[in-house]
Amino acid sequence: DTAVSQTPKYLVTQMGNDKSIKCEQNLGHDTMYWYKQDSKKFLKIMFSYNNKELIINETVPNRFSPKSPDKAHLNLHINSLELGDSAVYFCASSQDGQGARRNTIYFGEGSWLTVV
Amino acid sequence: GQSLEQPSEVTAVEGAIVQINCTYQTSGFYGLSWYQQHDGGAPTFLSYNALDGLEETGRFSSFLSRSDSYGYLLLQELQMKDSASYFCAVRDRSSASKIIFGSGTRLSIRP
Numbered sequence: 001d002t003a004v005s006q007t008p009k010y011l012v013t014q015m016g017n018d019k020s021i022k023c024e025q026n027l028g029h030d031t032m033y034w035y036k037q038d039s040k041k042f043l044k045i046m047f048s049y050n051n052k053e054l055i056i057n058e059t060v061p062n063r064f065s066p067k068s069p070d071k072a073h074l075n076l077h078i079n080s081l082e083l084g085d086s087a088v089y090f091c092a093s094s095q096d097g098q099g100a101r102r103n104t105i106y107f108g109e110g111s112w113l114t115v116v
Numbered sequence: 117g118q119s120l121e122q123p124s125e126v127t128a129v130e131g132a133i134v135q136i137n138c139t140y141q142t143s144g145f146y147g148l149s150w151y152q153q154h155d156g157g158a159p160t161f162l163s164y165n166a167l168d169g170l171e172e173t174g175r176f177s178s179f180l181s182r183s184d185s186y187g188y189l190l191l192q193e194l195q196m197k198d199s200a201s202y203f204c205a206v207r208d209r210s211s212a213s214k215i216i217f218g219s220g221t222r223l224s225i226r227p
Contacts, residue, residue, distance in 0.1 A: 033215075041201055043159065043217040056214050090158060094215075100164040103149050103207055105215055107158040 003027050006091045006108035013081055014116055020077045021111045023091030031055070032074040033092040033105070034066060043090070049074055050096070081115045088112050118142045118208050120218035127224045128194055136189045136202050136221045144209025148180050148187040151203045151217070159203060159217075162189070191223075199225045 006023040013019055025032060033056075034046040047066045048056035054066070063079040074091060091108040095101050120140045128134040138148065147166035151159040165171055165180035165187060177190040191198055201220040208214040 041153075041220045041222075043203065043220070045214055045216070048214060099147070099166055103147055103164050103205075103215065104161045105149075105151075105159075105205075107160070109158050 004091055004093055004106050004108040006089075006111050008111060009109060010112045010114075012114045012116060015081055015083060017081050018077070018079045019081060019113070020075055021089055021091070021113075022073070022075045023108055024073050025091075025093040025106070025108075026072065027093055027095070027106060028072075029093035029106070030071060030096045031094050032068065032071070033090075033094075034074065034076050035090040035092060035107075037088040037090060037110070039087070047074075047076075078113075081113075083115050086113055086115045118206060118216045120204055120206060120216065122202075122204055122218045122221045124219065125222045125224070127226065128191075129226050130194055130196060132194050133190065133192045134194060134223065136191075136223065138187050138189075138204035138218055140185050140187075140204070140206050140218075142185070142206055142209065145182060145185075146207040146209065148178070149205040149215070150178055150189045151205060152200050153203065153220070154200045162202075194225050196225050196227070199223060 004025045031050045033048045049068045052068045068074045088110045092105045122138045149164045150162040153159040163178040170179045175192045180187040203220045204218045
């Protein structure tokens with residue numbers, strides 16, 4: 001059973017297009033995230049939602065808009081794609097609570113976005 | 117703010133032991149986590165230390181010294197499949213839902 005699943009896995013698109021990445025988790029977690037990993041493998045948090053509410057919105061261009069219809073889903077829509085948006089986007093989730101449980105993030109397999 | 121530093125690359129021989137260090141600066145501290153990521157794959161959780169000392173899980177161990185703001189991941193009996201990137205991570209106390217990752221250490225294993 002896939003814990004955190006995201007689609008599509010690969011996406012090649014032209015500059016200026018709009019695209020979406022969908023994410024679902026079946027772990028019953030309360031918090032979901034979007035991370036961006038660039039070519040140097042640096043993992044940077046973009047957004048975090050807790051029970052459908054936006055908790056973290058890092059310095060991300062307005063072209064990126066997350067949407068959480070329920071606590072099991074967190075989608076990412078990107079408008080007017082630019083070359084610099086090419087990266088791997090990871091959806092992730094974690095459980096509320098204390099200790100290891102709260103600090104364990106479960107990642108999806110990643111969505112490889114290439115903007116040409 | 118928060119920052120984590122770890123070496124960018126480490127090379128080791130199959131069967132040997134390797135230590136990957138991580139130093140952190142935080143305005144508050146909840147604990148230090150470690151993640152493994154193989155090329156083309158997703159990061160996967162390895163360990164979490166909230167208290168000082170060594171936590172052992174099979175061939176992998178993780179150590180934390182809060183007074184030194186320092187931790188390390190110890191990999192023993194290295195296998196070729198351990199070739200991967202390893203990330204340390206902390207939770208930002210100012211924003212409890214934000215988990216920040218270090219820049220990652222690329223571990224290469226030679227036969």
